Amino acid sequence: xxxxxxxxxxxxxxxxxxxxxxxxxxxxxxxxxxxxxxxxxxxxxxxxxxxxxxxxxxxxxxxxxxxxxxxxxxxxxxxxxxxxxxxxxxxxxxxxxxxxxxxxxxxxxxxxxxxxxxxxxxxxxxxxxxxxxxxxxxxxxxxxxxxxxxxxxxxxxxxxxxxxxxxxxxxxxxxxxxxxxxxxxxxx
Amino acid sequence: xxxxxxxxxxxxxxxxxxxxxxxxxxxxxxxxxxxxxxxxxxxxxxxxxxxxxxxxxxxxxxxxxxxxxxxxxxxxxxxxxxxxxxxxxxxxxxxxxxxxxxxxxxxxxxxxxxxxxxxxxxxxxxxxxxxxxxxxxxxxxxxxxxxxxxxxxxxxxxxxxxxxxxxxxxxxxxxxxxxxxxxxxxxx
Numbered sequence: 001x002x003x004x005x006x007x008x009x010x011x012x013x014x015x016x017x018x019x020x021x022x023x024x025x026x027x028x029x030x031x032x033x034x035x036x037x038x039x040x041x042x043x044x045x046x047x048x049x050x051x052x053x054x055x056x057x058x059x060x061x062x063x064x065x066x067x068x069x070x071x072x073x074x075x076x077x078x079x080x081x082x083x084x085x086x087x088x089x090x091x092x093x094x095x096x097x098x099x100x101x102x103x104x105x106x107x108x109x110x111x112x113x114x115x116x117x118x119x120x121x122x123x124x125x126x127x128x129x130x131x132x133x134x135x136x137x138x139x140x141x142x143x144x145x146x147x148x149x150x151x152x153x154x155x156x157x158x159x160x161x162x163x164x165x166x167x168x169x170x171x172x173x174x175x176x177x178x179x180x181x182x183x184x185x186x187x188x
Numbered sequence: 189x190x191x192x193x194x195x196x197x198x199x200x201x202x203x204x205x206x207x208x209x210x211x212x213x214x215x216x217x218x219x220x221x222x223x224x225x226x227x228x229x230x231x232x233x234x235x236x237x238x239x240x241x242x243x244x245x246x247x248x249x250x251x252x253x254x255x256x257x258x259x260x261x262x263x264x265x266x267x268x269x270x271x272x273x274x275x276x277x278x279x280x281x282x283x284x285x286x287x288x289x290x291x292x293x294x295x296x297x298x299x300x301x302x303x304x305x306x307x308x309x310x311x312x313x314x315x316x317x318x319x320x321x322x323x324x325x326x327x328x329x330x331x332x333x334x335x336x337x338x339x340x341x342x343x344x345x346x347x348x349x350x351x352x353x354x355x356x357x358x359x360x361x362x363x364x365x366x367x368x369x370x371x372x373x374x375x376x
Contacts, residue, residue, distance in 0.1 A: 010233070030320075035276070048284060099234040134218075173325040182329070187347070
């Protein structure tokens with residue numbers, strides 16, 4: 001049922017295959033260090049900035065300007081709604097990771113996509129954040145629901161791809177399995 | 189050394205204390221379900237949306253419009269740089285979580301902040317994302333560096349607060365410890 005022609009998903013399959021072959025020859029080409037910064041403004045409002053990253057020991061300069069994001073809390077969590085909060089951004093990150101992974105792997109398999117949405121929900125009990133006992137600080141569960149349309153793949157193929165994307169998703173792996181986090185503070 | 193007056197950090201300490209007392213009386217007030225959606229555009233580009241959330245079984249309607257975010261990959265990962273990628277957004281989320289936690293807890297302790305920045309770095313090997321063996325899909329390590337200035341707290345107090353914020357940060361907990369992630373797909 002899968003088409004053997006390259007689907008017009010907007011993913012350059014030729015470059016994808018070249019990238020995979022290049023990484024096979026030199027695994028260092030798979031090494032990335034990504035970065036994000038925040039500057040405190042007032043209250044719960046912070047301004048974030050994402051710009052360069054390191055790829056295979058070199059700084060990527062492909063971005064003409066940094067991405068600027070605003071983070072805040074809603075009034076229920078003492079903020080003023082100048083942006084989403086950190087947990088919402090975490091869920092957004094999982095949605096983007098699943099979607100990018102699905103788009104790339106669908107293209108590689110010749111699966112055409114005409115529609116793809118993700119809705120992510122996460123439950124959190126803020127007692128630990130408020131200094132109270134009774135719950136872990138982070139999310140107790142995340143539910144990710146994908147919705148996909150394809151004119152040339154069976155529901156079984158699409159479900160199998162969903163499962164593959166889940167298993168290879170960088171963000172899902174960071175949530176489902178522990179990542180070492182080192183935190184340091186400089187007083188200036 | 190800590191001031192006994194409420195510092196002008198922009199955090200309403202009166203409301204913070206009220207919130208803590210209310211949650212002590214009714215732990216259900218600590219329950220939040222947050223959400224994020226994404227819609228696929230083309231290639232690795234997706235448009236995200238964050239709007240309402242559920243707080244203590246009710247829908248919060250405080251936001252006048254959804255927050256719209258763009259996610260993409262850089263050319264090195266087959267995208268067109270229409271937004272940060274998912275892993276960068278994950279790091280941004282940790283920066284915002286630390287900063288909001290620090291601002292709130294500093295206010296509660298009477299610690300004035302005049303400057304606060306976070307820089308977060310994360311290392312990832314994209315071999316699993318490309319379908320190759322050799323590395324976990326997610327980040328192998330995250331380094332978070334805070335930079336804080338305060339006119340009325342000692343470096344020791346600021347370091348202790350940093351450690352406390354780390355231990356109670358929802359996003360750090362989601363990274364350092366496993367979260368159950370349930371993924372489902374609907375074919376339409």
